[in-house]
Amino acid sequence: MSVSGWYNRTLNKIWGFVEDRTAMRRWALRPQPAFTFKPSYWTGAFVAVALVYQIISGALLLLYYQPSTNATLTACGQTVGSLSTAPAAWCSTYYIINSVPMGSILLSSHLYGAYAMIFLMFLHFFRGYYVGVYKSPREFSWMVGTLLMVVTLGMGFTGYLLPYTQLAYNATNVGVVLALRLPTLGPLIGPFILGDGTSQGLLSRMFDAHVILLPLALAGLFYAHLSLFESHGIAPPATSDPTQRRRFTDKEEKDHVPFIPHIFFYTLKWGLLYLGILFGIAALWPWNLPTYVGNTAAAAVVTEPDWYFLWLFKLVDFQGVTPVIAIGGSTAILLYILFLPFLDRSKRTHPRDRPVFIYLATCLLEFFILMTVWGGETPGVQITYPSIALGIGPIFGVTAVAVGLFHWRYRLSYRRRLAARQMSYAGPYPRGAPSVSGSHPTSAVSEVGSSD
């Protein structure tokens, strides 16, 4: 027997033993169609990988971090100069970066990992939006996902203040003022966020929310999200099928692979690549700790949040946009996303069949990117009505034309292909008759519109 044959047989034996003794086929997630071995099908799993790293790195950071605003003589690991009067929260962060072995990589990778998780989550969200995964029967998966998005952004918001830098303190205060303006919810959550009104009160609450409350909410929602995913299975490719939602074909139905080891190791492979890149970036470009709250040299510090909230901060700079309007607008966007499955009721999932909703998604994406860049380039600079119209108007206009053309062009080609298929089929049923079984040749019609 060749060495590789022996190697494969031994591995199979070991795996068979593990599979049998752990009974994993019963508890692992359900098998999935083999064609889903594409990163686009597992964007949510990549978010989950990023989440796992955040939990591990966060737990390690907790070993050293001190959530206190009291000045300390020791937490920085040195007592020289102005650092001796720095708050413990900042000092312990300084200590992690400068004195804990690999501390700089740990802290930087936790921070960049949060950016990556939020970026991957947006990717997961927009991919799902474009290919219509929110449609029946996955409405609740979508709604729970929207709540996950809110909680994840909340994790970012609350974590931002923890190093207790003046930059973060200013931005958190703006965010808190905006949150307090939330209709109905604002006055309710106000006392919880502000506590006794002191800086320590605010820091303690942000810390509590970041390490206990929001992680608990995240864990519960993630469990619900995965359970729903397990119940409905992965969403089939988008389709223009005029009569029915795309189901898996007979061949796809047979061609399933077990979650463990196949999909698990597939995700793990991408996860390891993710970690490699994350550590590489953290090592090459470690995060520089900005100056601490109360440092007189910090008087000129601008107020700037992390990149994923820049759009909201910029919105407040728009002429005529008060905090109430800004927060009201973002609540409206959130409600739109939450109830999207009930707004877009058509059964067709392909982007070319949903021009209005695709237009709205594209505008949302463009608005987010534009405002983020704008907010980063000119933080705090007022934007007048003409600049708003010139900045946003043409983009939305061009998008309307592009989506309209896309819709028109593909409807035409889809109809042509549909007609060609029906012409080539000379069976006992009249042309265009609905399919009676998945394997009947007319079911080929449902494949015409498959996107993946």
Ligand code: HEM
């Ligand atoms: C912390 C954030 C999130 C995590 C960890 C997460 C995780 C996952 C995972 C692991 C899956 C299984 C399929 C896959 O890997 O893509 C999934 C599917 C899904 N997610 Fe998320 N998700 C998150 C946020 C969201 C958001 C923001 C939305 C949309 C608003 C969403 C909507 C969905 C839907 C509809 C499915 C089923 C779609 C399918 O079968 O392809 N998720 N999610």
